Amino acid sequence: MGLPITFLVLLTLGWEVMARRLANPLVPDVAEVATELVDIFASGMFFSHMTITLGRVALGFLVAFVVSLALGIFMGRNRYARQFFEPAILIGLTVPGLVWALLCVIWFGISLTTSTLAVALSLSPPLALSIAQGIKTVNADLQEITAVYRLSIWSRLRFLFLPTLTPFLLNGIRIGLSMGWKVIVLVEIFGLSSGVGYRLNTEYSAMNVAGVLAWTIGFAGVMALLEYGVIGGIERYVTRWRRVATV
Amino acid sequence: MDQITNRAIIPPIDLKDGGLTVEGVSKSYEAKGDTTEVLRDISFSVGEGEILGIVGRSGCGKSTLLKLIAGLDRDFVGRITLDGEEVIGPGVERGVVFQEPRLFPWLTVEQNVAISIHETRMPSGEKQELVASNLALVGLAGFETKFPHQISGGMAQRAALARALTSRPSLLLLDEPFAALDALTKMQLQDEVIRIWQSRKMSIVLITHDIDEAIHLCDRVIVMSPRPGEIKSVSSVEIARPRPRIGAAADAIRSRLMSDLGLF
Ligand SMILES: Nc1ncnc2c1ncn2[C@@H]1O[C@H](COP(=O)(O)OP(=O)(O)O)[C@@H](O)[C@H]1O
Ligand SMILES: [Mg+2]
Secondary structure: HHHHHHHHHHHHHHHHHHHHHOOOOOOOHHHHHHHHHHHHHHHHHHHHHHHHHHHHHHHHHHHHHHHHHHHHHHHHHOOHHHHHHHHHHOOOOHHHHHHHHHHHHHOOOHHHHHHHHHHHHHHHHHHHHHHHHHHHHOOHHHHHHHHHOOOOOOHHHHHHHHHHHHHHHHHHHHHHHHHHHHHHHHHHHHHHOOOHHHHHHHHHOOOOHHHHHHHHHHHHHHHHHHHHHHHHHHHHHHHHOOOOOOO | OOOOOOOOOOOOOOOOOEEEEEEEEEEEEEEEEEHHHHEEEEEEOOOOEEEEEEEOOOOOOOHHHHHHHHOOOOOOEEEEEOOOOOOOOOOOOEEOOOOOOOOOOOHHHHHHHHHHHOOOOOOOOHHHHHHHHHHHHHOOOOOOOOHHOOOHHHHHHHHHHHHHOOOOEEEEEOOOOOOOOHHHHHHHHHHHHHHHHHOOEEEEEEEEHHHHHHHOOOOOOEEEEEEOEEEEEEEOEEEOOOOOOHHHHHHHHHHHHHHHHHOO
């Protein structure tokens, strides 16, 4: 806990020193950024736009999760499916999020489809790949048990596949989310009139660098909270059955 | 006086009694154009409430045979019927315990046991009672909420046994269930199986490479010879229960089984 805080304090100090020496309106000092930060929080603006952005990511994420789970399990269990879909995954991994964002805005305009699709498209390839790899680690002995007691496909998913996939899913979710944020901000910059990306674009057009920084800091804070707080918490909960080495 | 009958193939026990019949079962594995014959013309039956032992050297096809009876592999020649109905897949009326406990590491002991009746239609309260009573039956009361890594190997095997018993099977298939346990735990569990069998009266097929275990538990013992797996002999063990672990009767059967296994 101490070291990360030390780093953040040093970063702030370094920024302050730089801002004072440059004395340039394009490099605001810490006080200016802080004022802006307090402003967007106090006015409720940050909260309302952040909620909209989070909602869009969540929707795209949900679509990506369902699609990737089906695709990943299919690819992991069927050699032909894997060979068939492998190029799609590779292309998906290579195409920059920027391109998905642009194409979706062009084709679907200012709509929920755009944000959902752009996020889902950039999230699905790493998630599906991770799941396909995880499926290969499913224990054959336990699979026999699910056959012996005639578990339905849903029960097999719940009792065998999902728990086996958990570390792979969490890993895929981490990578996917870090890409998802970038894409959603781009979509909001290009074509939407709400959300954090839209606000960033507005501040940028007004040449308000302190505003850009304030929104970025707030956004990064929420991301860190999600990553360490929420996903980390889920991880601790779903892996509580694990034996911990005592040496 | 004749404690041991020795026939290569025994006629099926009266079918209307129910029980398991295995008729002319052969099984080969194919890999890269190579065919390995694992089982050849296996025929036997297990009467209702009978304990049948199958002993044989490692690799003679015992687990393969058990998998066929469990319905886990349908690619074989011959016919297997249980209570008059052909076996065409797994079914909860057959409980299976393997050498490894095969518990789901992320489920608690009671959740693991409940797996066997998960697809059974029954009020959840009744399911809970069934799980609890079977856990108590195998001596695991008080360990319901432990995860598998928190219990010993013997307890894990007890949990696997409870899982198999909870679906109230008419046939229990045991594939070297105690082979990985220490001698004391093993004997304890053998006696518990007998106690449970006496109260439930299900049929049991016990696969083992432990001759003493077969003599202690089984009504009849089949000896299998390897490559391909064939029935070498069938012996009845006519020793009254509770059986002493040592004694002249057991010795006679032991030496017979050992010679059938090619050990002297
Ligand atoms: N899935 C499989 N594919 C090919 N050969 C197998 C397979 N399973 C078992 N065998 C072979 O079948 C023979 C019998 O195996 P198994 O039934 O496990 O013997 P046992 O349980 O008596 O030790 C062994 O020679 C083994 O190598
Ligand atoms: Mg075996």
